[in-house]
Amino acid sequence: MQLPELGRLEDLPQDYRDALTAKNLVPLWPSLRAVLPPGKPTSKTRPTVWPYQGLRPLLLQAGELTPMEKAERRVLVLANPGHGLEKMQASATMYLGMQLLLPGEWAPAHRHTPNAVRMIVEGEGAYTTIDGEKCMMQRGDLILTPTGLWHEHGHDGSEPVVWLDVLDLPIIYYMEASYVTEGKAQTVISDAAGLAYQRGGVVPAPVFTRNAASFPMLRYPWADVRAALQTLAQTQPEVEAVQVAYINPENGADAQKILGFSALMLRPGETLRLPARSCATVFHQIEGNVQVDADGSSFDLAEADTCCMPGYVPITLCNRSSSSPAFVFTADDAPLQRKLGVYEVRPL
Secondary structure, three states, rough: OOOOOOHHHOOOHHHHHHHHHOOOOOHHHHHHHHHOOOOOOOOOOOOOOOHHHHHHHHHHHHHHHHOOHOOOOOOOEEEOOOHHHHOOOOOOOOEEEEOOOOOOOEEEEEEEOOOOEEEEEOOOOOOEEEEEEEOOOOOOEEEEEOOOOEEEEEEOOOEEEEEEEEOOOOHHOOOOOOOEEEEOOOOOOOOOOOOHHHOOOOOOOOOOOOOOOOOOEEOOHHHHHHHHHHHHHHOOOOOEEEEEOOOOOOOOOOOOOOOEEEEEEEOOOOOEEEEOOOOOEEEEEEOOEEEEEEEEEEEEEEOOOEEEEEOOOEEEEOOOOOOEEEEEEEEOOOHHHHHHHOOOOOOO
């Protein structure tokens, strides 16, 4: 059914509009269709790709131009033009950045209200210390730095280390709740990095007490995630999508409270058609080569490439190799949308 045309602001007498402005009042009806569009939301998020081979030289050049003491965190932000590059956001709720740490460098300790994760892109020898827990960084690992936890980055290796930052910064900033607290170097308490939680189906269970940490597992090694995907593909060949989610091992909930993270494996030559979901989705290529099609755009992702697709559009993923599997990391704000009751999936 077609909605009736509403009155425009310019239809109102100027003296009436001036009187409203003087009292900090705004008429709703001229803007009603903008804030409540029919059928589906209006999205500013555009399909956007950030090829790694194009940004990597610029990131390394940043390492030459800006010492760590002048940067604190040396990052190139992956900005979506639909939101305006100055907004520094990939979607309405997600911030992406490629961060560089050079051998011998230390990014000082701080804590902040936005939640962050690190998807390691290349290099070895670096680590993140989170509230005293030292998490070594290897390609494909996912490391959490949840809201309010102290964290710092160090590098004892010999080659540059790069990782993809994913934060819920845009939504926390919009809520006027974003800030940082600076600290000093942490004392390493443990370098176990959640090893007690890396056996499926079992968690630490003290005999007399049960006091689970809010974020008991901070590092999700890629070797384990990759093996889980391969096992799923081998034991359940009929499954439509070979996908695993990063979760809190204590309660089975999402690893973090606002953004959700998962890993996909596409079998050789496989094409996967995803239904339109209400959340925007980030795809980061860990291994292989995948073509991503959505909303009239097509991106050919090589290893370490990243793209973002808006919500409410179906997405097609195609493994370009006929002989090797492809592995993709994904991020979205489905956990937040579920909590708000606005998450939806529209059938193909």
